Amino acid sequence: xxxxxxxxxxxxxxxxLPGVGPKTAQRMAFHLLQDARPAARAxxxxxxxxxxxxTRCRRCxxxxxxxxxxxxxxxxxxxxxxxxxxxxxxxxxxxQSGSYRGRYFVLMGHLSPLDGVGPExxxxxxxxxxxxxxxxxELILATNPTVEGEATAHFLAELATRRGLHASxxxxxxxxxxxxxxVDGGTLAHALAGRQTVV
Amino acid sequence: xxxxxxxxxxxxxxxxLPGVGPKTAQRMAFHLLQDARPAARAxxxxxxxxxxxxTRCRRCxxxxxxxxxxxxxxxxxxxxxxxxxxxxxxxxxxxQSGSYRGRYFVLMGHLSPLDGVGPExxxxxxxxxxxxxxxxxELILATNPTVEGEATAHFLAELATRRGLHASxxxxxxxxxxxxxxVDGGTLAHALAGRQTVV
Numbered sequence: 001x002x003x004x005x006x007x008x009x010x011x012x013x014x015x016x017l018p019g020v021g022p023k024t025a026q027r028m029a030f031h032l033l034q035d036a037r038p039a040a041r042a043x044x045x046x047x048x049x050x051x052x053x054x055t056r057c058r059r060c061x062x063x064x065x066x067x068x069x070x071x072x073x074x075x076x077x078x079x080x081x082x083x084x085x086x087x088x089x090x091x092x093x094x095x096q097s098g099s100y101r102g103r104y105f106v107l108m109g110h111l112s113p114l115d116g117v118g119p120e121x122x123x124x125x126x127x128x129x130x131x132x133x134x135x136x137x138e139l140i141l142a143t144n145p146t147v148e149g150e151a152t153a154h155f156l157a158e159l160a161t162r163r164g165l166h167a168s169x170x171x172x173x174x175x176x177x178x179x180x181x182x183v184d185g186g187t188l189a190h191a192l193a194g195r196q197t198v199v
Numbered sequence: 200x201x202x203x204x205x206x207x208x209x210x211x212x213x214x215x216l217p218g219v220g221p222k223t224a225q226r227m228a229f230h231l232l233q234d235a236r237p238a239a240r241a242x243x244x245x246x247x248x249x250x251x252x253x254t255r256c257r258r259c260x261x262x263x264x265x266x267x268x269x270x271x272x273x274x275x276x277x278x279x280x281x282x283x284x285x286x287x288x289x290x291x292x293x294x295q296s297g298s299y300r301g302r303y304f305v306l307m308g309h310l311s312p313l314d315g316v317g318p319e320x321x322x323x324x325x326x327x328x329x330x331x332x333x334x335x336x337e338l339i340l341a342t343n344p345t346v347e348g349e350a351t352a353h354f355l356a357e358l359a360t361r362r363g364l365h366a367s368x369x370x371x372x373x374x375x376x377x378x379x380x381x382v383d384g385g386t387l388a389h390a391l392a393g394r395q396t397v398v
Contacts, residue, residue: 002269004262010248032249043246047240063206070201
């Protein structure tokens with residue numbers, strides 16, 4: 001059965017959301033037009049509002065509405081620590097752990113030459129400018145433990161050590177609360193290779 | 200970490216989509232603002248367009264942009280069969296099976312007195328008007344096999360039989376391709392109760 005043109009357009013547009021296939025998009029469209037018209041209107045307005053106002057932090061490239069994001073603007077954050085992550089969601093995740101008081105640099109991706117993503121696209125020039133300022137002592141590499149994430153971490157580590165800064169990589173191993181039995185081989189290999197002496 | 204106000208608004212608005220929780224909404228918002236701004240703009244426009252144009256078929260209450268939906272407007276559909284379903288998605292599913300040539304009536308819900316959904320909200324008056332026309336011979340009840348769906352089917356069956364029309368309920372049983380071993384007890388009970396003589 002063919003949907004009417006506007007309905008088909010809405011279903012197609014909803015498919016651009018991550019993790020949404022044709023069936024889910026149809027379900028969403030029907031829900032919005034059938035039971036939730038005020039919510040549909042609110043979503044359209046929220047999209048317009050966010051597109052108009054949300055931009056990137058001038059310093060760390062985090063999504064924000066101000067020139068500087070709330071973390072870069074906070075004077076009490078440690079300026080000697082800089083944590084490089086792939087995406088804004090990673091910043092949110094680390095902040096929620098409550099275990100980090102430094103600042104961030106959001107790469108908005110990872111090195112991927114085949115997709116045309118090189119150092120330029122990751123804002124390496126901006127990162128170098130921050131490192132040149134002289135307050136950063138340690139660059140913490142929190143890119144994802146994928147091939148591209150590792151390559152990006154390696155590239156950034158060289159950038160830091162070339163300037164005499166300390167570069168560190170977050171630990172990869174068995175997650176807390178996880179059971180060894182269910183942990184994949186790659187993670188176990190990392191956990192064994194990264195083992196630490198018990199004092 | 201607190202999101203900036205517009206970003207928080209967008210995340211909240213995305214949560215109104217069915218099956219989208221806070222984590223998924225955040226992921227969608229970041230994706231739209233980070234990598235997919237044209238898609239975000241398209242989605243906003245598609246929402247506005249659909250809200251402005253998509254309405255309900257005057258006859259069967261299906262979502263459409265015309266006064267009559269494509270099925271009600273098609274002269275080759277059998278007018279003696281009318282299939283009552285709970286939602287537009289059900290119409291799409293039945294149409295995709297390619298096994299039905301009659302028309303539909305979309306209830307847009309099921310009887311649920313506690314939620315204030317009575318016959319009035321399900322468009323029973325419009326349904327009665329169609330039945331009064333005299334061309335419908337059989338009302339097929341394709342509401343969901345839930346308590347409310349069954350109650351709605353029962354209510355509609357009485358409506359039809361009171362007018363001397365034939366009322367039928369779609370069969371419930373073991374799905375084709377399903378294995379008995381993995382089918383739940385309620386479905387098996389239905390499959391046994393609805394068994395048919397093998398000729």
